[in-house]
Amino acid sequence: MGVSTVEQAVGTRQVAHRSRTALLLPTLVVLFFLSGMSGLIYQVLWLRMLALIFGVTVYAASAVLASFMSGLALGSYVAGRYADRTRNALLLYGVAEVLVGLSALATPTALAAVERVYVGLSPSLTDATAVLTLVRFVLAFAVLLVPTTLMGATLPIIVKSSLLQVEGLGQRVGVLYATNTAGAIVGTVAAGFYLIGSQGLNFSFQVAAGINVVVGIVAIAASFAFARGAEDEGRTNGDASHHHSSQVSPLISNRARHLVLVVFVLSGFASLALEVVWFRVLVLFLRATTYAFTVMLATFLLGIAVGSYVVTPLMRRRADWLVWLASIEMAIGVVSLSSLLMLGWSYRILDLGEAILRRPLPYETLIMLIASFLAVFPAALLFGMAFPIGLQLWAVAGTDAKEHVAERIGIFYSLNTIGAIVGSTIAGFFLLPWLGSQLSLAVLASVGLFSGLLLLSTLPPDRRGFAVRAGGVGLLLFAAAAITMPNPFDLAVKHRFEGETLLWREEGVQTTVTVNQQPSGFKLLYLDGLHQADDNPAMVAVHRIIGHMPMVLHPQPQDALVIGLGGGATPGAVSQYPGANVDLVELAQSVVNGSEWFRHVNYDLLRLPNVRLRVDDGRNYMLLTPKRYDVITADLIQPVHAGAGNLYSAEYFRLARNVLKEDGIMLQWIGALPETQFKLIMRTFLSVFPETTLWATTHDGDHLLIGKKKPLELRRADLERKLQDPTTREALAAVGITSWETLLEKYRAGTDALHQYVGEGPILTDDRPQVEYFLSLPRREKQREIEEINSGGIEKYVRP
Incomplete structure (x- = not known):
């Protein structure tokens, strides 16, 4: 009778613990959504506030963006190494979120001090762009180091918090990454359409910091509720994790795993570089207002979020995810190359809508939404699909061990972020001024094609025939997209500046300048598609x-x-x-x-x-x-x-x-x-x-x-x-x-x-x-x- 009572008590406790752990992932999803929301609000605010000190030149903005993303990379790497050694990762995550909020809230005060230092240093600084950019980077990095490092730390820590066994890692990462990106979309729209204009920068900082502090407090409280259940669940499933960790992804060679890591450095490079090029092309078709940039960024983030959400349920199945990843990377190349062609369709869609409805539509608003969606969303969707697959292959598919998973996630995310830093810099400073948007797009699209072919080369000898056929299809589609890719300036003149003739253009580091001529003979000067002057x-x-x-x-x-x-x-x-x-x-x-x-x-x-x-x-x-x-x-x-x-x-x-x-x-x-x-x-x-x-x-x-x-x-x-x-x-x-x-x-x-x-x-x-x-x-x-x-x-x- 006593034994039966004990067994019943143990069973009841295990049911309660399992009930609590079943709520773990939904809780983390809500918290990480809010964290992503505050993170993008901060990014918008920091870029704007530092521009007031350093100026709005591309060099100054790049220094700020590089310092922001460097902090993310550093935080991800350091936290990945430390998170594997902590017994309560959710508690650590909660502390990190609280510290993000408090340190971010202090940045306006810190920026005032930076301005005094910057002005004080100015007499001793030369006019050399490289020197000024370096000084701006150092000062911006000093201000953003603490909050951005803590922000970068949150992904490996929260994944570790959700991890009772290695099985399903890619699915969990996919859900968390997509949810965090969805929060970023809300943060982008909130900052761009309401918070800054209606409430101001300082109030926006307080809102974002408040979100972080609340997230942190909830995470800390939840960490104690989930800790006991996680221990029992971990003991129950401890052995299972070793037997089923590769259920959805067959083991792959170390060479293939490391090539996956290389591919995601290239993917980070290509994604941010493409974003820079797309934004520069899209402003030829839109008014370069704050709202246009907000819509473009939100569309890019939406594609990433939807892509991650779409692929996550599929990752429950056993499949050759290396082949999937190779196919997605090649598709990124083809779709990116086709983005200009799809951009031209936006005007046809509007014209068709007006013909069907038989009334004029709000042209400026709709063209902003449709053009951004057609040009940016398809490739962003594929980038979002690739991330959880790549992380699963790198962190799990080559090993049965649960240990060091957070460290591998930290390495993956930090290197992907470093690639993004280099990509945005190379695109803005070199590719666009040297090659122009059309050739830059072709070069960056080829990175996706090359990445896919590189992954196909790792397939075993008995699958070489498949690799050759798949690579051949990718090359043919890429060639077809290249042949049909229109010139963006021809598109702009045809659809937006109808009747005008393009006389001259220069895609500079800072802005794209065009000179058009009207049938009357008058010349017009456009900066990023905006009329600035004429004769x-x-x-x-x-x-x-x-x-x-x-x-x-x-x-x-x-x-x-x-x-x-x-x-x-x-x-x-x-x-x-x-x-x-x-x-x-x-x-x-x-x-x-x-x-x-x-x-x-x-x-x-x-x-x-x-x-x-x-x-x-x-x-x-x-x-x-x-x-x-x-x-x-x-x-x-x-x-x-x-x-x-x-x-x-x-x-x-x-x-x-x-x-x-x-x-x-x-x-x-x-x-x-x-x-x-x-x-x-x-x-x-x-x-x-x-x-x-x-x-x-x-x-x-x-x-x-x-x-x-x-x-x-x-x-x-x-x-x-x-x-x-x-x-x-x-x-x-x-x-x-x-x-x-x-x-x-x-x-x-x-x-x-x-x-x-x-x-x-x-x-x-x-x-x-x-x-x-x-x-x-x-x-x-x-x-x-x-x-x-x-x-x-x-x-x-x-x-x-």
């Missing part, structure tokens, strides 16, 4: 007056700073004043090269002795320069373009104020915007330059803000003296300023009227770049109402 006289006049107005209103301008070149009409106008030295800061060398097509409207300024060009981020230049200026103006920059919000914040205007001389003038152009955003920009400018006046351009709906440290004094004699110089007189006549009276016609409102018009309210800050994200705000006006709102709202404050 239509009306548009040229707008750009020129942005340069002329501060030069005319300053009594004797000697040193002028112009942010942005574009077609060159703005800095060209500034250069037409005797004795004025012009510092021109342009972000991209490809824009400098493209401006050569507009020498007839920019006074051939790059060859003028009083113009000094610097290829750099304008905001970063103002942060570091010791020079002071009489005039600061900027080329026409639309605030909704990705990253342009950095040039409309109070912090940016304060940087400009700091480099102005005591009697200096700062000009800010405001285009046609909804009145809420119009007032927001004006109120922000007034918060830094209280002594501001409003002036008209040559285009209805556009306005110019003239800001000074002290009240503006207009003197007729100053203008008349400038008009005595024939060069200046001719340049001013081109924008309709020929006399004192014609200048005053541009005046619209004084300081008191502007303060009264904007009233009390929020301002734009680096923390809350609402204008760039204005579509994410609760209240918005339609674009077609913009000009009416602007003219009607401010009209009663304008000088009659």
Whole structure:
């Protein structure tokens, strides 16, 4: 009777333990989903905040991304080695998540210290790009080292937490990896469409950190609940793990296992490099807004998540997964090569939809979604399928031992991440500038084909015939895709810029620049598919007056700073004043090269002795320069373009104020915007330059803000003296300023009227770049109402 009671108690306890362990994987899935969500929010926030310090150049962004991913690789490798020795991996995971949240929450404070160090080092730094990039990498790595290393540690630790036996490792990894990626999609969309624009960077940090801390606390609590059951389950299944570990994957040779590892270094390289190329191609078809980049990244992550989810149930079956992996890798090559062809179908799908529904569709939104899906999703799906299969083959298929599984996972993930770092760098700095997007895509697609053939070469002699046939099919499909691959620029001209002729293009390190010609003969300059300038006289006049107005209103301008070149009409106008030295800061060398097509409207300024060009981020230049200026103006920059919000914040205007001389003038152009955003920009400018006046351009709906440290004094004699110089007189006549009276016609409102018009309210800050994200705000006006709102709202404050 006593023995029976004991047996019943033991049986009851084992049932309870098994019930608890059955909940382990679902619990980990929920926790890792939330962890992936916070991780992508952090990535978006860190890239944006470090760009405020280092600039938005590709070199600076690459330094930040490399430091971020280096931390992930380091954390994965170190944690993989340590996790195998811990008795309670879930407890370790919970501690890591809490520390991620706390350390990430401290990064805004750390970044403020980094900015002080960076500015302090600037006098001793050379202008050499390599030196600046290295310094930026070291500083960014110092800030991100702790949180990113901890983030990288979570995958091997959480897999170890789920591992009671080696059997089913690939399935568990597939579920966890896919779920973490699904969380990353939510984080990307949340940050890009709502959090940053509506709530701000600091609040977004608090949300992400809160998620990590909650995940960590739940994991720590769960670790004690699951620990006892895991021990009993482990004892029950201990022997079984040795007999069934290779149930779904036959043992493969060490050579094959190590080639799998090599393939996933190449896969990491190709995936991030392809992402860079796809993004550069897609912006030719989309507006390069923050939303477009968010949709593209979310689509890539969606493909990875769906791919992992799709393949995970299949991995329960016994199959030759090495052949599967080889086939998937070759398919990645073929599908990647076909992505441009599929991109062209996006417009046909929209046209077909409109024909079926017999009504116009929201073209811009749908083309963003459809083009991203067709170009990026298929290959991303295959990348997602490959990851759990490859990890299963590397970590399990070559051994029956459960020991060191976490270490093998850490090695796999860290090397895959290192490949991704190299891939993104090589694609942006070398492949695109040297080969262009079409050839770059072909080269990167061939990496997938080569990887598949490499894996097929490891098959045993009795399967060589199959390997040859499979490889031959892959080569034929790849060749067919290569033959049918269209030129992306031809596609863009055909579908987006219908009627225009492509005259010139350059796929630079920073941006892709194209010059098209309309049937009317006018030339247009596009940066990443966005119209920046043209030689239509009306548009040229707008750009020129942005340069002329501060030069005319300053009594004797000697040193002028112009942010942005574009077609060159703005800095060209500034250069037409005797004795004025012009510092021109342009972000991209490809824009400098493209401006050569507009020498007839920019006074051939790059060859003028009083113009000094610097290829750099304008905001970063103002942060570091010791020079002071009489005039600061900027080329026409639309605030909704990705990253342009950095040039409309109070912090940016304060940087400009700091480099102005005591009697200096700062000009800010405001285009046609909804009145809420119009007032927001004006109120922000007034918060830094209280002594501001409003002036008209040559285009209805556009306005110019003239800001000074002290009240503006207009003197007729100053203008008349400038008009005595024939060069200046001719340049001013081109924008309709020929006399004192014609200048005053541009005046619209004084300081008191502007303060009264904007009233009390929020301002734009680096923390809350609402204008760039204005579509994410609760209240918005339609674009077609913009000009009416602007003219009607401010009209009663304008000088009659």
